[in-house]
Amino acid sequence: MENKTINKILIVEDEESIRGFIKINLKMNNFMVLEASSGEEGVKKAKLEKPDVVILDVMLPGIDGFKVCSILREEFPKIGIIMLTAKSQDMDKIMGLEYGADDYIIKPFNPLELTLRIKALLRRVVEDEKNEATNLIYGGEFRIDTYSQKIYKGDLELEITPTEYMIMKIFMQNPGKAFSRDELLDIVWGYDFIGDSKIVDVNIRRLRSKIEECPSKPQYIKTVWGTGYRWQNP
Structure with missing residues (x-):
């Protein structure tokens, strides 16, 4: 069964309308949603709340998404990070991955696609090795x-x-x-x-x-x- 435990998702996005759009769809899928509108706030909330997955916009006021990604990856190696970008240039995608992101998605996006990517990432983050013959x-x-x-x-x-x-x-x-x-x-x-x-x-x-x-x-x-x-x- 999926989502027996409630997973925490932190949205770090400065545009309130996009944040709200993502929040509504994630709550419909039984996620606990946290929000931050800047890079600095995102880092603070991540350290305080220790979310399972961070949805991280590239373009943020203050420190940008790449820097936030680098900070979070160093402090929380097992946290899931999905980058949001409004640009389609390969460089933005690759830079996000080089800084330690697990995945990226280009705005505008289908909320179902984002939810599927979060669930796929959680399957990699959350331990599910009950059928392993050995550890x-x-x-x-x-x-x-x-x-x-x-x-x-x-x-x-x-x-x-x-x-x-x-x-x-x-x-x-x-x-x-x-x-x-x-x-x-x-x-x-x-x-x-x-x-x-x-x-x-x-x-x-x-x-x-x-x-x-x-x-x-x-x-x-x-x-x-x-x-x-x-x-x-x-």
Whole structure:
């Protein structure tokens, strides 16, 4: 059953009409909704309320959405972040992902699409491993503890986002299997993704920077030219 617990969603958006529009639709889906109209207020509310997902506008008064995203990601590695942008340029999307966002959506958007993306993200944020035969997954020098949703390289715990966790889990459970970008979109994002498949490449690049000794010459996440990516245990 979905949404047994009430999930907190923080909307950081300076336009009151858009905030209200999002709030109404989220409340109809039984989410607890928090609001902030500036970047500074968004950071304060996130630290105080610890929401499950933050809906974060790029263009904000004071500190912008990219900076807020960076602050929240550093302080709350497991928080879900979806960026809102009124621009369609690839650079805005990619910048949001590089700063640690899990997803992005372009205004104007269908409220159903936003709700589906939030629910898909919550499936990555909230632990749901009851059917796992074991709590541990091993791959090379890496280990995933599915109970705590933590990933270790040797004895060092890695600071990863919920999306990066899901990608690593999929790879380490299927060593040697080549995944196309479309397959990863379907499995990780969990909906018929409308947008640029570069979201996969950006997350892979970000993940490589955290796990590889030399990200430009990866040992673990190999590029399969013309297809996508696969995990290799050295």
